[in-house]
Amino acid sequence: MKIGLYPGCSFEGSSREYAESLRAIAPALGVELEEVEGWNCCGASSAHSLDHTLSLALPAKILAQAEAQKMEELAVPCAACFNRLASTRTELAADSSVRATVAGMINMPYAGTTAVRNILEVLNRVLTPDAGKSLPKSFPHKVACYYGCLLVRPKSVVHHERMEDPMEMDDLMKRIGATPIDWAMKTECCGASFSITRTDIVGRLGGRILEDAAARGAEAIIVACPMCHSNLDMRRKEIERVVGKKFNIPVLYVTQAIGIALGIEPKALGLQRHFVAVALEGKNKVPQNAPARRSAAVS
Amino acid sequence: MFESSVEERENSLSDLLLRTSGVSVQRCYQCGKCSAGCPAASEMDIAPSVVLRLLQTKSEEAERRVLSSYAVWLCLACQTCVARCPMEVDLPKAMDLLRAESLRRHLVHPNAKDIVAFHTSFIHTIKRFGRLWEIGLIAEYKLRTRHFWQDVVVAPVMLQKGKLSLIPSFHKSFVSRIFSRIQKQKEYSA
């Protein structure tokens, strides 16, 4: 399957391992990723916090570029970027006059023909249940799937029918042999946008999440969002300070978990980049060599 | 304590909200479900549902209270409130507009200066490089806020773990042009 890719800024910096792990598993899953040329930042929470037009123009530019490259679908690994792009797409679809203004701003034609997909949608499509069977059930770990806010809300943009209790990541994990736990913090906010400005809030909110996951015996928290990851991993010290407790539970990107299951060696998945050490290993850990990958490959 | 006035004003914030973003604050029947679910409510000086109540009064004083509140800046845009609101009042959308107004009317709450500084720095880096460059962002943020010692722990580790790039991936791009176009249009409409 060939699909467009909008990496998003963090892919080049704070969430490198996400990029690495995604690129590492892609061939094994038979996914070919085509990057949006000369992509720009989506504006994140800052743009829509200060300037509505800007918060539309930046994502619109990205979508317009994707259209120019004839992409039918655009995979967006970062949940925050996904949400900005999807929101923009919805708002522009709803109002032709806004569409016109924004097209003027970015000085590019915009039709809204490119669909926006988050990483879970994409992975669930390639790792279909039967494809899943052919996957090694070799990630035998108890995991807490953490979705956060932006993969499931708001209704008007994401149209998620199990908004309060999403399951798609849990399903993915089951397919690679993990046992996802039923926990309460799946979609509670981690305070992402205050990572730098109000670290104390991040500490409190992140604390609630880690506590529940740990209390229910999860060996790892699985995420699909660089913001969530940096808050729960990089900000671990602050969290521990606020909660007054130590947690050694690692936080993995969904792509890393799959990578481990596929037997891809840790370095290629960027596990060493985490602040909280990842001790998890795949069952029948295959040494990194081509045949192993091919055997795991699904087309 | 302020007295809520009943006198109807032209171009009250609630009218503005309805016109520009289609959010009707009058729909709110003050059940408080938003405040109950809001992860930042405990930090806020005015709870989300109270923000709506103040806007419902349409009184100048109430609106000033909203625009100069810390609450509007503490909204995480996590969308929990609107997701569960029985009347489907899109608070996060309203918050965006309220922040913009708060800036425009120079009513930003003192404690919110850092948050504003962060957002501004963020947008500046994008304007300059088209993409986010963490070090650039942090640097500018620190200059704006003088929080020089914050994150001295994290940053080096990030560097060493290769999570920070010292040179921005430079895309002298169209983005700065987008900014100027928006600026022009603003002056035009103003």
Next chain:
Amino acid sequence: MSRIGVFICHCGENISATVDCEKVAKTVAGVPGVAHSVDYKYMCSDPGQNLIRQAIKEKELTGVVVAACSPRMHEPTFRRTCAESGLNPFLCEMANLREHCSWVHAKGDATTKKAADLVSMMVEKVKRNKPLFPIKVPVTKTALVIGGGIAGIQAALDIANAGQKVIMVEHDPSIGGHMSQLSETFPTLDCSQCILTPRMVEIAQHQNITLYTYAEVESLTGFIGNFTARIRKKAKSIDEKACTGCGECATACPIKKIPSEFNARLGLRSAIYIPFPQAVPNKPVIDRTRCSYFKTGKCKFCQTKCPANAIHFDQQDELIDIEVGSVVVATGFNIKETSFFPEYGYGKYKDVLTGLQFERLLSASGPTLGEPRRPSDGTVPKKIVFIACAGSRDPAKGIEYCSKICCMYTAKHAMLYKHKVHDGDAYVFYMDIRAGGKGYDEFVRRAIEEDQVNYIRGRVSRVYERGEKLIVRGADTLLGAQPVEIEADMVVLATAGIANDGAEELAQKLHVSYDAHHFFSEAHPKLRPVETNTAGIFLAGACQAPKDIPDSVGQASAAASKVLGLFSADELTREPLIAVVNRSAPPVFSTCVGCFTCQTACPYNAIEREEIKTRDGMLIKTVAKVNSGLCQGCGTCVAFCRSKSIDLQGYSNEQVYAEVMEVLA
């Protein structure tokens, strides 16, 4: 040649002030066919009416036009006057000179001219009026009551005690409805079953009442006074005559793990079961969807154990046609399940209950014998949170309306809990307390002041499990909406009251209208609250909207009195202003070509097919025929008829065309 008499009324000054009545009388006197034209100060007064009576006799009038006030005011008066002097009342029409002319126009020629026009229009109409005779329809003095809850029971008893026959159809194995599930009732806290069961028994024993349980209305045809209902008696697989209700069968039944409907799924029942100890009738039924014999063809344990060998696996559904004169719909309501609230735990937390489930926990006949215990581990909850408006007043979830009963039963629940668990804490999250009703607000105050139930004004955002506890995240809107977090042992949702499943289909079977939420609609929200828009069909209880017991009982008695009023005469008299299909001599018989467009147009299914046959039964043609009992005289069919074969008595094509032509002439 018709001889029309015209009588112009001054109505004191009301008409004559702006209309020159004499002039009108003179002008109209000139209209061909007018044999008599006078004006008088008060036509509705005795002397005025006498003028009419005399003229009819002396001038041998064939029609009368009274030009006075609105016909909606005095038409009956003057038609009676005519009838008294031997003129068919339907040969009398009124011209509305007051409301439609003198009161709305200034004095002047234009006004007088209009008055004259209005009168001559009526003259032209009356010339074409035909003598009509009131329609008499016989009344079958038996009422069908659908639903055996408190509303149905009340209506049935009222009708039966007044000496009329009642047939009650209940869809469950026992009558009693939701009230039989309740523990104690607000605001007096008397035990629900204690006041209900005697009435249930009375139903079963009343000589005027025939009871069909485990039965449904298959169809309803006919019209007021003359309905035919087809009842499906579902096979109970039991010979009710033989069965003694000993209950051996239920004990014998190996399938015992079926969630009990009566206990709101908190208790279990067997596949052959009596829903609850006080059930009426107190005979079991076999739930064929669960019974292992019906599923696998093996078992029959119950049959072998039955001392009366009353169990018949081969029993079939039975269809019964009954004649009834009137119908009372009392099918009640239902409640939303907790699964409606993902944010409150998707119905996956065992200790998040609906109000009805909590009633069962409080009820002495319930699964815990009246002790509130957690379904999860059987412990007594020490801290319990009640959430009002769970689903009601929630447009986002598709229910805008207030369910009306929740405020009161929530107060009752909290109160009863405190009575049973003295050291327990009860919290109620509410938006408004709607306690309108005799002694209701006092009741709520008692819960707050005497029983120290903690009322917190605010909606709950989320409920989730942490260990043994349920974490309830709410806000106190009276304290600036500051967040409140309660570690509860049990959460009770006052879920919305909704229409019963199948309400829509039933409404369509009965041809009664229903609202967007499938509650049945009354004919008029204020002045006709128990009638439906179909004559002879009445509403009682929560099938119309969520109601508490007093309201349901009140409406039931009201419906009963409507039925009794209908049954007070042997015949119904109806105005003959109805549609008719023309008939003519052979070989045409009727200009109707049998396209039956009229049938699709008629709101009352009043149009039937009639086959015209030769003596030796050969079909000549099929034509439309109006059922005079069903037709309400709207005339829609007339407008639809392509061959102008169907016409409306009193508003015939001929009549209205004549009116129009006259005024434009």
Next chain:
Amino acid sequence: MDSQFEPKILAFVCNWCTYAGADLTGTSRIKYATNVRIVRFPCTGRIDYNLLLRAFAQGADGIIVSGCHPNDCHYTSGNFHARRRWMVFRQMMEYMGIDMRRVKFSWVSAAEGAKWAEVVNSAVADVRELGPSKAFQAMAREVA
């Protein structure tokens, strides 16, 4: 000063809503133009639109058709049928050269006395604008 044109307006109304509404206009003594003549029907559903044609042919200058508001019909659905049939029929009338501004379709309930006066007055005003309805009459005469 020349006398202004006084149009002949016919009003076909239902007995339960608009006729009663017009009664209320009377009892509340609200004044309106004398040009209108009301013809009473049980329900707008009863109105056969050929009657409108005949009326125009006979020299009516304008016609008002008025009944119960949607869902308020005494016969539950009569007014809907009227409306639906009207949609079809109006095209035919236009085709026959009748200026549709001469026909006013309105909903006046038994409680809307004032509204009835407005309906009549605006109808009279509009038709006065248009002047006498000649064209169609002429045509009708030819056909006859």
